[in-house]
Amino acid sequence: MTKSVQGGGHVPNKLKVLVPDAHLRDLDVERGVTGELIDYQVYDEIDAAAIPDEEWTSCDAILVWHRMKITREVVSRLSRCRMIVRVGVGFDNVDTAACSERGIPVSNVPNYGTTEVADHAIAMMLYLARGLGTYQARIKADPAHGFVAENVPVVRRLRGGTFGAIGMGRIGTAIARRAAAHDMHVIYHDPFLPEGHELGLGYERVGSLDELLARADVVSLHVPLSDATRFMMSDAQFQAMKPNSIFINIARGKLVDVDAVYRTLLSGHIAAAGLDVLPNEPPMPLPPLLEAWRNGEEWLAGRFIVTPHAAFYSEAGYLDMRTFSAQMLVDYLVHGRLRNNVNPAWQHATPSTR
Structure with a gap:
């Protein structure tokens, strides 16, 4: 298990965002957008079981790339999660139906690449x-x-x-x-x-x-x-x-x-x-x-x-993808503005399932 914590550890008055499968470890781009608002818990894993359960249960949001599958079982552990952002366009690695049932909105980044x-x-x-x-x-x-x-x-x-x-x-x-x-x-x-x-x-x-x-x-x-x-x-x-x-x-x-x-x-x-x-x-x-x-x-x-799943890639496109992902976290978690939502049924979840 490999972990890197951005921001010097979780601070109670910060929002905790779990990045389970970071493609890049530094998160300098994301931190440049979110500043001190977010404490990133960064892992480089493909198996959800390799990440401590406390990380899943205590996170306020998840920033997921493409290697980690956010399955129904994973979603059932998200006690506090208010949002999942897929760093990219495709979101087939996220069980959106399970997220909807739990009242968790999922957003992607369609406006890059x-x-x-x-x-x-x-x-x-x-x-x-x-x-x-x-x-x-x-x-x-x-x-x-x-x-x-x-x-x-x-x-x-x-x-x-x-x-x-x-x-x-x-x-x-x-x-x-x-x-x-x-x-x-x-x-x-x-x-x-x-x-x-x-x-x-x-x-x-x-x-x-x-x-x-x-x-x-x-x-x-x-x-x-x-x-x-x-x-x-x-x-x-x-x-x-x-x-x-x-x-x-x-x-x-x-x-x-x-x-x-x-x-x-x-x-x-x-x-x-x-x-x-x-x-x-x-x-x-x-x-x-x-x-x-x-x-x-x-x-x-x-x-x-x-080619190696590279059609999306350029340095400018990569910067857009990471910047827009971080902006969506702030827009929703701080300002209540939800963008690029791919599971609108999340709004109809009953309080007992959230």
């Missing part, structure tokens, strides 16, 4: 569609004879192609704008948006996922992870994709069956795939797709790119 994620998705598309991996490998292996443009596994014109966005929230919109700037025709599917949404965007809305998959030359996935979306892209969906298309996932790893990606690439049905997120992170043991990529198997050369 949008441009970084959108740029990353388009960078993956360009890397694959323009054969950059193949060209780099050829020249590196043989600068003289590898200095040729022809006979690349994947290289194509993007202009006039169809870009299919699954989900059209803020990130989907940012990615679609960038695809349109490459003279691509943008279509999207998002059943949760109201009728007429497409009129404001100027993009074509399609009525079903199957229609989008059948028409798109590039499919980009950006929806939240839930029971309804878990492994929404599996064998049937990949087979429904337009032959020789490209698939990109910069959203959540468990939206996609990575073994199905392996099978569809191996079969040659789709041309290429780019993944920034994986079902297990780090991906150990390696799934067959990553084994084939790591071993440099010829059939996969130039057809796959993987």
